[in-house]
Amino acid sequence: MKARAVRLHGANDLRLDEFELPAIKEDEILVKVISDSICMSTYKCAVLGTAHKRVHPDVAEHPAIMGHEFAGEIVQVGEKHRDRFRPGMKFAQQPALNYKGTMWSPGYSYEFFGGDATYCIIPAEVMELGCLMEYRGRAFYEASLAEPMSCCIGAFHACYHTRMGCYEHEMGIMEGGRTAILAGAGPMGLGAVAYALCCDRRPGMLVVADQDQARLDRARSLFSDQARMAGIDLRLVNTAQSADPAGALRALTGGAGFDDVFAFAPVSAVVELSSAVLGRDGCLNFFAGPMDPAFSARMNFYDVHYNATHIMGTTGGNTDDLMESLDLSARGLLDPAVMVTHIGGLDAAAEATLRLPELPGGKKLIYTQIDMPLTAIEDFPAKAAEDPRFGYLADLCLARRGLWCPEAEAYLLEHWTR
Known part of the structure; x- marks a missing residue:
């Protein structure tokens, strides 16, 4: 089937490509991506290319789909996984795979697996490691943002203290x-x-x-x-x-x-x-x-x-951290939308990634099934004069302290198309 995706062809070389996805194997799953948030790590990957630890050396011949903070719906399930997953199921995923000692991850290392895409193929190792999970929440963006939130959660868990x-x-x-x-x-x-x-x-x-x-x-x-x-x-x-x-x-x-x-x-x-x-x-x-x-x-x-001061570092969270984020969001205790300041479509993802350090505000949230210029939430009211849909989005966000929210996502997905 045809897919569109922002792909890495080399250092500072991101392209919005249309290409053919292969048929899935019995141990793979085909998914429709709905949302992906752009991470500073994605920027680093984009500017470094093969100098990045997670990028495969032949990326010029086999470009990698960008984006690892994504969520969506399952479209087709290989025979091996039909006891756990089904078409139509919403999913969240943990991209820090650490598979067989490698640093492979979607958004860096795979030709057909990444978040800045309309559709992608989840490879066997993701299910083998328990990194694909059903998402029962209302809004896709909360599942996308569970990944960066899991990094924060993991950092808190990894700190440690001692007694004399x-x-x-x-x-x-x-x-x-x-x-x-x-x-x-x-x-x-x-x-x-x-x-x-x-x-x-x-x-x-x-x-x-x-x-x-x-x-x-x-x-x-x-x-x-x-x-x-x-x-x-x-x-x-x-x-x-x-x-x-x-x-x-x-x-x-x-x-x-x-x-x-x-x-x-x-x-x-x-x-x-x-x-x-x-x-x-x-x-x-x-x-x-x-x-x-x-x-x-x-x-x-x-x-x-x-x-006895000490230093340590963390990169990413684990699956338990991601599930904790989803649980706290579902119970209304944690609102990951505090990180988000801009919304855009797949057509805006490549430029937003390459310009990320110079763009103001917080997280840039991409909806891959639509085309929409990257737009700051605070600019929605001004945009309403040229496009009334922004006025509706502005009102929905204003009711939630100016934050992106499930109601705004639902309106966006219903009223924006390619």
Whole structure:
């Protein structure tokens, strides 16, 4: 069958192609993709090409479909999987496969498997690893965003702490402790904040530091009330306004420093600030993946030795993390839409991916079955004059604090076509 997809042909070479999908094998599944959110990791893949660890060396001859944060509906099921999956079933998927020691993943490594597509083929290893699951939620975007949310959830779970004289690690952030998210007002930082306010190991103090005041103001409007109701002391700090950011952040803790610090930007200054604000037994999670394989930053090793500070990093979440995200969303405790600021169709995906660092706002959410220019949610009212449909979308989002929502998705899918 014919499919359209944004495919990687080489470094900085993304093309919206139309091509023939092969017939599925008995251990494969054909799916219709509905939504895919663009990740900064997708940008890194697009600009690096075969220099990226997950991209196969012959991508020029066998271009890879981009996008790994996707959801949709099952169309056809191979004989081997008909006891578990059926046509018409909605699905979510965990792209971090770690298959037989490889780093293969949709959106990087497969010719016919990826999210920026109208249709794609899910290969056997995905089902073998339990990474394809039925999605029973209302909105496809929540299933797409469960993947980036799972990265935040996994980061919280992977932090660890110790006690003097004991060699056992206690996993997770310090419950009731002091947590800081640096460079934390971007889309992934907001996802981490949303999770921190509803997870089962909540901090007593949560500091979100950034240098973009507009982003901090948006975070304040989204989370202040929720933090108050959860009994969490939420502080939003513009580090650009301080001559001594480390001193200012430590002062919020009475000089004790933070139990858990997340560095959400691959910038040396952010990593070094993270090290400087750690308290005793403080855990630094270097969350943001750098593009430079030689990236480095200074860390205080005096504190490593005498104060038991430690550093670790996470990339992606696992299937349990993704299922936790879906469960929290289904129960109304977690709204992953806080990450999303722009909506577009498949025709907008290639340019949006290649320009991602320079585009303002948060996550860019792509609906692959439609054509639509990438449009900021806040610009919907202005667009209504030229296209009344944007007016309806604006009203639906306004009723949800200006956030993308299931009602807006349903309207979009009904009223936009190729």
